[in-house]
Amino acid sequence: xxxxxQLYLLIPLAPLAGxxxxxxxxxxxxxxxxxxxxILGVAVALxxxxxxxxxxxxxxxxxxxxxxxxTSGALTMEIGFQIDKLTVMMMLVVTFVSLMVHIYxxxxxxxxxxxxxxxxxxxxxxxxxxxxxxxxxxxxLFFGWEAVGxxxxxxxxxxxxxxxAIYANLxxxxxxxxxxFGFLLGIxxxxxxAGTLNYAEVFARREELATMVVAGTDWPLLTAACICLFxxxxxxxxxxxxxxxxxxxxxxxxxISALIHAATMVTAGIFMVTRMSPLFELSETxxxxxxxxxxxxxxxxxxxxxxxxxxxxxxxYSTLSQLxxxxxxxxxxxxxxxxxxxxxxxxxxxxxxxxxxxxxxGMHHDQDMRxxxxxxKYMPITxxxxxxxxxxxxxxxxxxGFYSKDSIIEAxxxxxxxxxxYAYFCVVAGVFVTAFYSFRxxxxxxxxPENFGKAHDDxxxxxxxxxxxxxxxxxxxxxxxxxxxxxxxxxxxIPSVLIGYWTIQPMLFGExxxxxxxxxPAHDVLGELAHEFHGAAAMAMHGFTAxxxxxxxxxxxxxxxxxxxxxxLPARVAPLFRPITYVLENKYFFDRFNEVVFAGGARMLGRxxxxxxxxxxxxxxxxNGTASAVGAFARVARGVQTGYIYRYAFAMVIGVCLLLLxxxxxx
Numbered sequence: 198x199x200x201x202x203q204l205y206l207l208i209p210l211a212p213l214a215g216x217x218x219x220x221x222x223x224x225x226x227x228x229x230x231x232x233x234x235x236i237l238g239v240a241v242a243l244x245x246x247x248x249x250x251x252x253x254x255x256x257x258x259x260x261x262x263x264x265x266x267x268t269s270g271a272l273t274m275e276i277g278f279q280i281d282k283l284t285v286m287m288m289l290v291v292t293f294v295s296l297m298v299h300i301y302x303x304x305x306x307x308x309x310x311x312x313x314x315x316x317x318x319x320x321x322x323x324x325x326x327x328x329x330x331x332x333x334x335x336x337x338l339f340f341g342w343e344a345v346g347x348x349x350x351x352x353x354x355x356x357x358x359x360x361x362a363i364y365a366n367l368x369x370x371x372x373x374x375x376x377x378f379g380f381l382l383g384i385x386x387x388x389x390x391a392g393t394l395n396y397a398e399v400f401a402r403r404e405e406l407a408t409m410v411v412a413g414t415d416w417p418l419l420t421a422a423c424i425c426l427f428x429x430x431x432x433x434x435x436x437x438x439x440x441x442x443x444x445x446x447x448x449x450x451x452x453i454s455a456l457i458h459a460a461t462m463v464t465a466g467i468f469m470v471t472r473m474s475p476l477f478e479l480s481e482t483x484x485x486x487x488x489x490x491x492x493x494x495x496x497x498x499x500x501x502x503x504x505x506x507x508x509x510x511x512x513x514y515s516t517l518s519q520l521x522x523x524x525x526x527x528x529x530x531x532x533x534x535x536x537x538x539x540x541x542x543x544x545x546x547x548x549x550x551x552x553x554x555x556x557x558x559g560m561h562h563d564q565d566m567r568x569x570x571x572x573x574k575y576m577p578i579t580x581x582x583x584x585x586x587x588x589x590x591x592x593x594x595x596x597x598g599f600y601s602k603d604s605i606i607e608a609x610x611x612x613x614x615x616x617x618x619y620a621y622f623c624v625v626a627g628v629f630v631t632a633f634y635s636f637r638x639x640x641x642x643x644x645x646p647e648n649f650g651k652a653h654d655d656x657x658x659x660x661x662x663x664x665x666x667x668x669x670x671x672x673x674x675x676x677x678x679x680x681x682x683x684x685x686x687x688x689x690x691i692p693s694v695l696i697g698y699w700t701i702q703p704m705l706f707g708e709x710x711x712x713x714x715x716x717x718p719a720h721d722v723l724g725e726l727a728h729e730f731h732g733a734a735a736m737a738m739h740g741f742t743a744x745x746x747x748x749x750x751x752x753x754x755x756x757x758x759x760x761x762x763x764x765x766l767p768a769r770v771a772p773l774f775r776p777i778t779y780v781l782e783n784k785y786f787f788d789r790f791n792e793v794v795f796a797g798g799a800r801m802l803g804r805x806x807x808x809x810x811x812x813x814x815x816x817x818x819x820x821n822g823t824a825s826a827v828g829a830f831a832r833v834a835r836g837v838q839t840g841y842i843y844r845y846a847f848a849m850v851i852g853v854c855l856l857l858l859x860x861x862x863x864x
């Protein structure tokens with residue numbers, strides 16, 4: 198094993214070592230030791246990732262097995278790494294955001310009794326995500342895929358004494374199992390027909406696989422396999438209708454919202470489809486399916502952010518919408534734009550989540566925006582960094598979100614994939630919706646009248662720290678968070694502003710993903726966009742004249758009018774939109790449908806199996822029926838065995854007579 202291969206191993210194993218130390222010895226080691234070893238492990242992974250990044254920049258890539266786990270006939274299951282420019286980009290994003298979250302957690306979880314356990318979980322999560330993105334085969338991909346799901350279950354239900362947290366992590370676990378079932382079917386189809394689980398070997402056979410159909414059907418093999426793989430992505434990346442777990446996952450502590458729901462777990466599906474681009478390119482049906490699902494998520498999940506009052510849930514629905522944008526980019530074969538938005542979104546969405554956590558700390562764990570207002574005077578660092586994050590989210594020119602989001606919109610506009618027209622409407626309309634709910638949150642939290650320090654008996658939101666008093670006492674004022682909280686905000690704000698400007702040219706219009714992402718000439722919308730690209734500065738200046746900018750500006754202005762200039766306006770117009778609000782408040786009835794059809798159906802099936810199968814068949818026939826039959830036979834036998842000699846003599850005489858008659862009948 199070369200020194201560089203040892204470095205590859207160090208990247209996932211360093212966070213794992215920290216997780217093991219903090220987890221196994223969480224009851225005996227001091228808090229300082231727990232956060233030190235986990236932060237050190239992630240920091241080592243970040244530094245090593247940067248070294249590998251420089252090595253890849255120099256033209257050195259790696260694709261090979263490190264360990265053979267099992268062999269079944271011609272099928273080999275291995276642990277191996279594929280290190281290329283897509284991998285190193287994901288490694289840097291995951292380790293940097295994870296490091297910021299680890300540092301932030303020192304302040305946010307300072308009073309929590311599960312402090313050491315939490316650090317163990319988030320470090321273990323980092324290890325799982327790194328194993329996923331570094332994999333070169335489907336076995337390791339599935340291991341990382343399921344590991345991040347398991348750790349997210351532990352993190353969402355971290356406060357396991359609270360029923361809402363238990364419900365949320367169970368919901369996340371079950372919904373992801375639905376997606377993972379499709380994901381496993383997709384892997385199974387590929388293994389069965391390609392005879393290998395190695396990415397490179399599967400891709401080498403893609404032309405042959407494109408001519409095959411699923412046995413016993415007329416379904417094209419690659420279409421079926423790609424749709425099944427994408428169903429797995431729908432679960433992990435929270436696409437309609439498998440999105441229902443993500444808003445409820447806000448029951449977990451705020452740091453995991455930034456780690457899981459901004460930069461890592463929910464982006465696993467986007468990464469996976471990008472990695473599988475050689476397969477998806479050969480199925481326009483699969484691409485169209487991806488496109489329509491992503492467009493629906495991008496627009497309709499954004500609408501739900503408009504009616505939320507919990508600050509974390511607004512950001513959660515924003516995540517759903519932005520994941521829809523990434524999925525739309527995948528559907529139009531703009532894979533580079535999808536992972537570019539993945540990268541920019543990771544920074545500004547982690548910033549917004551951690552900013553929301555800072556506000557929650559300042560408000561003494563009150564999350565209801567109706568109890569906030571005017572916080573900019575008391576929390577200037579949180580205010581300014583949140584403003585930058587919000588501007589990046591809505592796609593303000595020159596900020597990172599502008600470059601990635603506008604590239605996706607333009608790519609959809611040029612696409613000829615079926616469903617592109619619908620998708621273009623959704624992503625353009627989504628710009629206005631995103632700007633409105635983002636600055637609705639910003640204005641209600643940081644500007645306007647101060648609504649804290651009052652007796653609010655009607656609406657206190659408290660996702661965090663279940664049994665504590667929530668909200669500021671009368672006369673009490675908010676305060677800026679400690680340095681371990683605001684330093685990560687500042688460090689995340691820097692790439693939220695600059696990373697798009699720095700990287701758009703190489704990532705979208707350069708050679709960054711050459712040889713990693715494969716696009717058919719007929720689908721190469723980014724190639725067409727490249728002819729119109731004249732530099733990051735020129736693109737931003739042109740952005741001021743484009744429709745998305747004016748739509749975003751319209752959303753900001755409307756939010757300003759409704760929540761700053763005329764704060765009574767929302768209440769006055771609410772009755773006019775009551776039917777729409779009713780649908781939004783019930784989240785399009787997805788949860789109700791799942792409860793009635795799936796949960797209700799499962800209950801009915803379970804009750805039927807219990808009544809008919811358990812009580813009727815097993816207890817009634819097999820157990821009690823056997824006992825009844827033995828009892829009936831015993832009653833008959835008891836009637837014969839009376840103990841009276843004359844009855845026995847009579848039976849013997851009758852028997853002899855019957856025997857004689859039988860013998861005479863034969864003669």
